[in-house]
Amino acid sequence: xEGQRKMYRIAxxxxxxxxxxxxxxxxxxxxxxxxxPIYQTxxxxxxxxxxxxxxxxxxxxxxTRSAVESHLAKIMSAKDAFVVTSGxxxxxxxxxxxKSGQEIVAGDDLYGGTNRLxxxxxxxxxxxxxxxxxxxxxxxxxxxxxxx
Numbered sequence: 001x002e003g004q005r006k007m008y009r010i011a012x013x014x015x016x017x018x019x020x021x022x023x024x025x026x027x028x029x030x031x032x033x034x035x036x037p038i039y040q041t042x043x044x045x046x047x048x049x050x051x052x053x054x055x056x057x058x059x060x061x062x063x064t065r066s067a068v069e070s071h072l073a074k075i076m077s078a079k080d081a082f083v084v085t086s087g088x089x090x091x092x093x094x095x096x097x098x099k100s101g102q103e104i105v106a107g108d109d110l111y112g113g114t115n116r117l118x119x120x121x122x123x124x125x126x127x128x129x130x131x132x133x134x135x136x137x138x139x140x141x142x143x144x145x146x147x148x
Contacts (some may be wrong), residue, residue: 029063036067059085087111100126105143107134 029037039062044055055062065083072081084090091114098104098121106118108131121127132139 036064039064087114091117095121098127103128103130103143103145105130105132105140108132 039058041062042058044053044057044062046052046056069081069083072083073079082093084093094104095117104118104121104127106114106129110118110131118127118129122129130143132143134140
């Protein structure tokens with residue numbers, strides 16, 4: 001089929017797939033690094049006081065995070081990927097997106113506060129939570145519905 005490529009295991013994708021090369025849209029490194037530099041800065045110099053560049057503050061985005069998101073999307077054959085700075089931020093994103101009647105697949109060894117919050121959702125907001133052993137791929141896969 002046109003537009004589809006052969007699927008490989010993730011290790012093969014990481015090592016051999018040409019589509020994982022750094023593209024200039026992801027990061028424009030002025031020094032032409034062969035690997036994505038790790039930007040450890042909190043803020044970015046702006047072109048003027050009235051206008052901002054692509055990045056202003058690391059918590060809202062930075063070149064390193066953009067590169068990781070781009071690569072994850074390519075590896076997973078997804079349109080986009082979203083990377084956050086902490087587990088609690090990831091939980092916040094999930095909770096803002098989930099609606100009554102939907103399901104969450106979560107690990108079976110989570111932070112206690114996360115477990116309590118997911119239990120509350122399950123009991124009060126009609127959200128089904130599946131706690132699975134995330135070290136076993138088949139356990140996760142059996143809880144995932146095919147994309148509709």
